[in-house]
Amino acid sequence: RAGAGACPVSAQAQAFDPFSAEYLANPAEALKWSRDQEPVFYNPELGYWVVSRYEDVKAVFRDNVTFSPSIALERVVPPSEEAMETLKRYKYQLNRTLVNEDEPAHMERRRVLMEHFLPGNLAAKEEMIRELTREKVDAFVDSGRVDLVEAMFWEIPLTVALHFLGVPKEDMGALKEFSVAHTVNTWGKPSPEQQVKVADAVGRFWQYAGQVLDKMRKQPDGTGWMHHAIRMNAEMPDVVTGSYLHSMMMAIIVAGHETTTLASTNALKLLLSNRVVWERICKDPELIPNAVEECLRLEGSVVAWRRRATCDTEIAGVAIPAEAKLLIVSASANHDYRHFENGDLLDIYRDNAAEHLTFGYGSHQCMGKNFARLEMRIFIEELSRRLPHMRLAEDQDFTYLPNLAFRGPEKLIVEWDPADNPERADP
Ligand code: HEM
Structure with missing residues (x-):
């Protein structure tokens, strides 16, 4: 994390590009760093806050008043x-x-x-x-x-x-x-x-x-x-x-x-x-x-859906301003080992497979x-x-x-x- 007065956007957050060949080939793998280090980050180029962990993506989906779906088709x-x-x-x-x-x-x-x-x-x-x-x-x-x-x-x-x-x-x-x-x-x-x-x-x-x-x-x-x-x-x-x-x-x-x-x-x-x-x-x-x-x-x-913050709020301790646009990456959430054991592995016997987002x-x-x-x-x-x-x-x-x-x-x-x-x- 950057110190006071420094640019709050980390190098990886800055470099995030959901149109890159690497991301298109495997969005979950391309966001592994985020799930592990910075699960909510802002990407200035896109103008979106990106959310990558299972619990956070689900919490945003769940609260459609704080996080309005109005931009889903923008x-x-x-x-x-x-x-x-x-x-x-x-x-x-x-x-x-x-x-x-x-x-x-x-x-x-x-x-x-x-x-x-x-x-x-x-x-x-x-x-x-x-x-x-x-x-x-x-x-x-x-x-x-x-x-x-x-x-x-x-x-x-x-x-x-x-x-x-x-x-x-x-x-x-x-x-x-x-x-x-x-x-x-x-x-x-x-x-x-x-x-x-x-x-x-x-x-x-x-x-x-x-x-x-x-x-x-x-x-x-x-x-x-x-x-x-x-x-x-x-x-x-x-x-x-x-x-x-x-x-x-x-x-x-x-x-x-x-x-x-x-x-x-x-x-x-x-x-x-x-x-x-x-x-x-x-x-x-x-x-x-x-x-x-x-x-x-x-x-x-x-692989991802969108929401707009209707008021100042926070996700996983990160302050999100009113009107912020969110890219909630379900493909990343679905691979999160915090919810799915060995999340990258195909396991057709998995008992919580249907909990995907x-x-x-x-x-x-x-x-x-x-x-x-x-x-x-x-x-x-x-x-x-x-x-x-x-x-x-x-x-x-x-x-x-x-x-x-x-x-x-x-x-x-x-x-x-x-x-x-x-x-x-x-x-
Ligand atoms: C909404 C995915 C197939 C009709 C949605 C949403 C997603 C989604 C992500 C938004 C959910 C949210 O905001 O929480 C998918 C996927 C499909 C699929 C992955 C196939 C694998 C279908 C089919 C139909 C359909 C076959 C219609 C026959 C709808 C409708 C909504 C919706 C009407 C709006 C629900 C609402 O906002 O209340 N879908 N969909 N979808 N989908 Fe699907």
Whole structure:
């Protein structure tokens, strides 16, 4: 720690760069020094206080009054003038949804929109997810090599999300482009040239969300979560506001699938890199639910989230001024040995694996967490049953979209010898 009058920012805090290749490759490892020496620090370049230990990250998530979620969807890098002009042309105005709404509005809204996430509705989706997964696996099981992201991990979560929302399954390719643009626009650090391109895609996404909403408004009996939200808007316009509907339509299309795509990719990569664990799972599928939790803990698809201090406060004895912006790094918290014994180790028998913070914590905790868990479980069940002999291809580099929140390889190529497929021996 610096002495009185000296610069209060340590050299390591100053050097912290969440867009560096080292951090993107392994955020938990890149923040090990912080967990051990300076668990709450300020980085002037980013303008954020970074929180890295389990107990502190959880405490910030838990107190959504002192630590408001209002900046959760704010752009990390302010847009250039040209990008702003582009967004204005599309009348882009992303506002409060659920994830960035303060109390008491948040809880009132969450309560009236909760029903569709309850276990009964989830069970009804299981068959559909299983069917979609089987179809996709059928298409490549005899090929011997496939990119799992392209072949199933992006399309199934997107299909399931659109079905859940009641949004027509059209323009899937455009939605993929829009989701990447939304991620880069919100959590990335686009170059000045990229900014305009990204802003244009985000603007088109905003327009698309508005058009879909207009179409859905014309079907008063439509099924799905967004139809429910539209009806709630008519019944309780102060709770489920009109502005909410448009913003949520855009945010949920991304939140409802991209996170699950990346989590599934991370999980398969992790399991196939630990052959003994993979083989155990192939022999005993009952291990899969806890393996899913352990994958979400060790390699979650959301690595950090944001909060804003609403008053002068402190975290772990460090004074935090009002209006401070916080980057709470759940990926680091999830590796913290103070909470998870041998935190860097994959242990599918771990009894507290589900205590990870990948879905956040407290009153904003992810409403779709059980959907994501269900999809991941089914993917692993089907792949481990039909392709237990698959391996990660050696001739691949794993690339990650540079951004502060979402993490997962853009491709995951696996290989196997189709002659050894179990279903050939036992058709
Ligand atoms: C909120 C992660 C999948 C819907 C959140 C938050 C995180 C998160 C970190 C913020 C939590 C907080 O502030 O405490 C994830 C991850 C997923 C996933 C890692 C997949 C592995 C989904 C899916 C859906 C969904 C599939 C919808 C079908 C939501 C909603 C919220 C939310 C509606 C806002 C809740 C609120 O603020 O009250 N999610 N999510 N998520 N998520 Fe997810």
